[in-house]
Amino acid sequence: MTNTIHRFIQSGEYIVVDVNSGGVHVVDKLVYDMIGLLEPPIAEEMPERLLSELAGYPAEEVRECYAEIYSLYKDKILFSEDDYRKYADIAVKAPIKAMCLHVSHDCNLRCKYCFASTGDFGTGRKIMTPETGRKAIDFLIEKSMGRQNLELDFFGGEPLMAWETVKATVDYARSVEKQHGKNFRFTVTTNGMLLDDDKIDYINREMSNCVLSLDGRREVNDNTRPTPNGKGCYDIIVPKYKKLVSERVNEGRTDYYVRGTFTKYNLDFVEDVLHIASLGFDQLSVEPVSAPADKPYAITEDDLPKIFEQYDKLYDIMAESVEKTGKKPFNFFHYMIDLNQGPCAVKRLRGCGCGNEYVAVTPDGDIYPCHQFVGIDEWKMGNIYDGVVDAKIADYFAKTHIYSKKGCADCWARFYCSGGCNANGFIYEGDVRTPYKIQCAMMKKRVECGIALGVKLNEAKEREASQNA
């Protein structure tokens, strides 16, 4: 069943997802129940057993529903087949088009849950030189081959601690991108501590997106994101974020995220989402911490019911706003699913692109599949100064897709998460190709909420259209 159809009930609405076509259907309870009793291929003639299995419903309605199901089956948007494996089978390594540039392996906060060992990734505190930043640009231009759009995220540690390198890298890329037929898109992920007017100007001019870290309510944020002397950072960063975002919004831009992490310490994280929204931000992402189970702040399996409750609560708040106003009150990153035009099926086979079209580069120029693999020797792929990337590792990631990852081919959510985070698989399950099961559970819940919200938005659009007709 999970291979072709997923059924779920979200706040009383019966929703059926045709996994392989991406078709989403809102159905009544009878269809919902009937679909649970069917397996493809669907015959034109209704199996008589359905009359007894659905004995509580009038026979005429049972036949009517079956006819509708059969009609959608014939249209290939219900019980459709998975015929994408052929695209995965020919997967080869791709040009590198995206880079996570670790300009700083140092940080000015001491976040309790930091996966980067408070910024240095366990490899010593370092700042990338401008020369290495420029070398990274040359490397990316060369390795991107025919790709035009190139992405580079300034990451750390805290990237604003390497501000001279950030500027030198951007300025150099801008000076050479045209001659190479490239279009650089820069982003930055920052904790905000070093933001000032000049940096805000520069970021708003040059960065096509920025991710601003804030965990929510003051007490939550300051508990998990202290400064080295143990003080909170909330009061330092929030005014700076407001300034940065207001300048973007004044230009009609929505290309930023205020991003928080929730942990076992704030399993009521919807309060943090709402708090961030109350500050005037409307592009939000609040995400579960990634941490081993023995850490006191780690999300563990017994937290899942509470987390699902919170995701439902957030859905209800957003859905209510859509019903009343036709619009979402804010964007929540994990509920953003475009039911009509998302990425193509080929992209959906292979998730994040790490180690293949996306790499991370350290202050010394070492190359890793992504930021989460940094510092793990067995995954080092080379150094930008040598200009050679480990083809074996790249090929391994090219062939890491939903048909080679454990359990994905039978999971209904496979075209929404594309196999999930490869690094999490390695770190928490000991194998890149084994998805991290706690993340899977949360992902599936979020995808359901995202689809259901898409249904609500669609209904609101229809209501508006009929009122205007």
Place this chain on the structure above:
Amino acid sequence: MKHIKTINKANLKETAAKGGCGKCQTSCQSACKTSCTIANQQCEANK
């Protein structure tokens, strides 16, 4: 239809044949950096 309302007309299968052009954003370069959701990315070939 009386019992089923189909919400989206787009069919993922139709995107496969012309897919994989590589113009789009790399998924991990979005807000998350750990909990990637691919379906919220945009197709840039259709822009």
